[in-house]
Amino acid sequence: DAGVIQSPRHEVTEMGQEVTLRCKPISGHNSLFWYRQTMMRGLELLIYFNNNVPIDDSGMPEDRFSAKMPNASFSTLKIQPSEPRDSAVYFCASCTGGNIQYFGAGTRLSVL
Amino acid sequence: LAKTTQPISMDSYEGQEVNITCSHNNIATNDYITWYQQFPSQGPRFIIQGYKTKVTNEVASLFIPADRKSSTLSLPRVSLSDTAVYYCLVGDGNQGGKLIFGQGTELSVKP
Numbered sequence: 001d002a003g004v005i006q007s008p009r010h011e012v013t014e015m016g017q018e019v020t021l022r023c024k025p026i027s028g029h030n031s032l033f034w035y036r037q038t039m040m041r042g043l044e045l046l047i048y049f050n051n052n053v054p055i056d057d058s059g060m061p062e063d064r065f066s067a068k069m070p071n072a073s074f075s076t077l078k079i080q081p082s083e084p085r086d087s088a089v090y091f092c093a094s095c096t097g098g099n100i101q102y103f104g105a106g107t108r109l110s111v112l
Numbered sequence: 113l114a115k116t117t118q119p120i121s122m123d124s125y126e127g128q129e130v131n132i133t134c135s136h137n138n139i140a141t142n143d144y145i146t147w148y149q150q151f152p153s154q155g156p157r158f159i160i161q162g163y164k165t166k167v168t169n170e171v172a173s174l175f176i177p178a179d180r181k182s183s184t185l186s187l188p189r190v191s192l193s194d195t196a197v198y199y200c201l202v203g204d205g206n207q208g209g210k211l212i213f214g215q216g217t218e219l220s221v222k223p
Contacts, residue, residue: 004155035213043156043199043213056210091155100146101211103155 004104006092012110018080021107024073025094033101034067034077035091043091049075082111116200121218130187132217134200137181142204145176145183150197150216159198160185187219195221 005024013019025032033048047057052069060067064083069075079086089108093101117135124130136145144163148156160167162174162183173186187194197216 033210042215045210045212048210093155100158100161101156103157106153106155 004092004094004102006090006104006107008107009105010108010110012112013082014112015083016081017111018078019082019086019109019111021077021090021092021109023075023077023092023104025075025092026102027073029094029096029102030072031095031101032069032075033093033095034075035093035103036088037091037106038088046077079109082109084111087111115212116202116214118198118200118214118217120215121220123220123222124190125222126191127189130190130194130219130221132185132187132198132200132219133182134185135182136200136202139180139202140204143202144204145174145180146201146203146211147172147174147185148199148201148213150199156199156213190219190221192221192223195219 004026007022011019030051034046035043036046037043044059046059047067048055049069052072065079067077077090087110089106091103091106093103095101144161146161147159149159150156160169160172160174162176164176164180167174175184197218199213199216201211203211
């Protein structure tokens, strides 16, 4: 298996632009998680899905952030409009329902 | 979700055994204890998971006392490549795998 695949690996954008991060979970995994990691705040859970349904989005910082999972093999995290404080590494992870999560390589986002 | 407390950093030398202890006083009956490893510029990677007593795999051992209020990750004979951040988490698999990461322990292995 190729593992959790995230794209792009790096994204540089200007403040105010829309940013879309993509994630392909491991086939057969029914839970998907989006995290954000910064030096100041560490690794934060933003939102997670079970069977494509958002279960807990309490970690989403504000309305500028949205996440979708249209099917079992694809999810997006969108930031609109982006701000410099959104600069971070965004990770996607998936699991089969227990709590052993498998993480992607992450997307490093820089908002100028 | 139970909160965990672990040392912020540890230093070691190659070939030594490293033990990282994590406190989780409010662990619930259904919670499992899971450890992850994170290298710079990579996502966290699962190392080991346990519920009670001792678990061992090819990478590490996990010791859990009877009261389960703490756990110790043991890395035998560390090498420079074990330099990483190690996270201890507790969580109930019935919650769909939701985990809360703390600050982790930054392990530095020196030659």
